Amino acid sequence: MNDNELNNLIEKYKNGTCSDDEKKSLDAYLNSFQTSNLIWNEKELGKEKLVRDEIFEKIENRLAAIDRIQHKQFSKSSYIIKIAASSVLLFVLGYFVFNLIDTKKENNVAEIKWHEKTTRIGEKSTITFLDGTKITLNADSKLKYSNMSIEGKREVYLDGEAYFEVSPNKELPFIVHSGGLSTKVLGTKFNVKAFDAENEIVVSLVEGRVTINSNSNEKTLSSKQQLTYDTKTGKEKISSFNFEEVIGWKENVLVFNNVSLEKALVKIERAYGVKFELTDESIKRLRINANFENESLWTIVKVIKSATKLEYMTISDNDTVSKIIFYRKK
Known part of the structure; x- marks a missing residue:
């Protein structure tokens, strides 16, 4: 009727x-x-x-x-x-x-309950979700995540660096918000580096596919591709990448291929929890090539000294080294 x-x-x-x-x-x-x-x-x-x-x-x-x-x-x-x-x-x-x-x-x-995980310099942390998704948070980073999906999405907010191993789920896409970028995946492995203090956000895809949105522009990455986003100019660049150089930090591997000393020391500082200081601008521009795998801090410092012909001094706090200063010998 x-x-x-x-x-x-x-x-x-x-x-x-x-x-x-x-x-x-x-x-x-x-x-x-x-x-x-x-x-x-x-x-x-x-x-x-x-x-x-x-x-x-x-x-x-x-x-x-x-x-x-x-x-x-x-x-x-x-x-x-x-x-x-x-x-x-x-x-x-x-x-x-x-x-x-x-x-x-x-x-x-x-x-909905939001949780926040923060790591200090020299510290890493692993978060595993109920669906099997695993996030490895690098040092000096912060991750905000909820206890459930929201409106059909799994979402996290990152300030810093993290490696994501996302469990496949076509019904619940996984989205990482980092600065001006949103990286959307259904299930894959990728690294996101997005420190507030730096002028770039880097998304490196290990396997699968990801969609990246920035300023209403959408880009798709395939396996072994990397997107670098300049936060000042808004420019983007897609390229290949060296796996160990980008993601080696997970296994305490540091790879530097013709990198400025200033940038190299930032990574070493995060990994070992010790501050570094360079006494003049010319030292910052020195380039280094080196691979370190589970090496002690002092081995790394001595290699840098030998490669750059610089001297160093240490500052301690309660018998613990808190800062290392590199300088030119007069």
């Missing part, structure tokens, strides 16, 4: 012009709602009695507005209420369920 046929039968019944066959047809249609096999989901919809009472109240209010008359209080099981209910059932239920779902969403938002 369509809406027009139902409305015509209801009008005939109210006017007393329904035939016996029409009454039987209307009665059968109305009873079909009561014999439905639908199961009430109390967890999602609430207590059935309270919901029924609310729906009944909305039905009465709706009828009063339609007919512009004051309705009498009828029994909830009476035939006239069944007719009235069916005539506005779609409207009332639609209105009620919409508001119920909207309320549920608000409650879900309230239930």
Whole structure:
């Protein structure tokens, strides 16, 4: 029975012009709602009695507005209420369920708990999610993440550097927000370096595919590709990359290929938790080529001294070296 046929039968019944066959047809249609096999989901919809009472109240209010008359209080099981209910059932239920779902969403938002993990220089940390996604957080970094997916997405916010091993899930894309970039994946392995103090964000893809958004521009990376984003100019560059040079930090491997001493010491500082100082600008521009794998701090310092012909001195705090200063011998 369509809406027009139902409305015509209801009008005939109210006017007393329904035939016996029409009454039987209307009665059968109305009873079909009561014999439905639908199961009430109390967890999602609430207590059935309270919901029924609310729906009944909305039905009465709706009828009063339609007919512009004051309705009498009828029994909830009476035939006239069944007719009235069916005539506005779609409207009332639609209105009620919409508001119920909207309320549920608000409650879900309230239930979302954000967590924050911070690492100091010389420290790394690993976070494993319930879905198997694993994030290795480099030193001097901060990761903000929630205890659940939000609006069909898994999202994290990164300041610093992290290596992501994302479990595949086509229904729940994983998004990393870092500075002016958003990196979206369905399941893959990649590294993001986005320190606030630096002028670039680097996304390096180990396997799979990722989509990167910056200033409404979208780029797609394939396996073994790297995107470098200049935060000052907004310029982007896609290139290949050296795996150990970019991601070796996870396994305490530091690789420097013709890198300025200034940049090299930033990575060493994060890895070993000791501050470095260079006494003049010319020293900062010196280039080094070296590979270090699980080496001690003092081995690295001696290699730098030998390669650059510089001298160094140390500053201690409570018998612990807190700073190393490189300078030219006079």
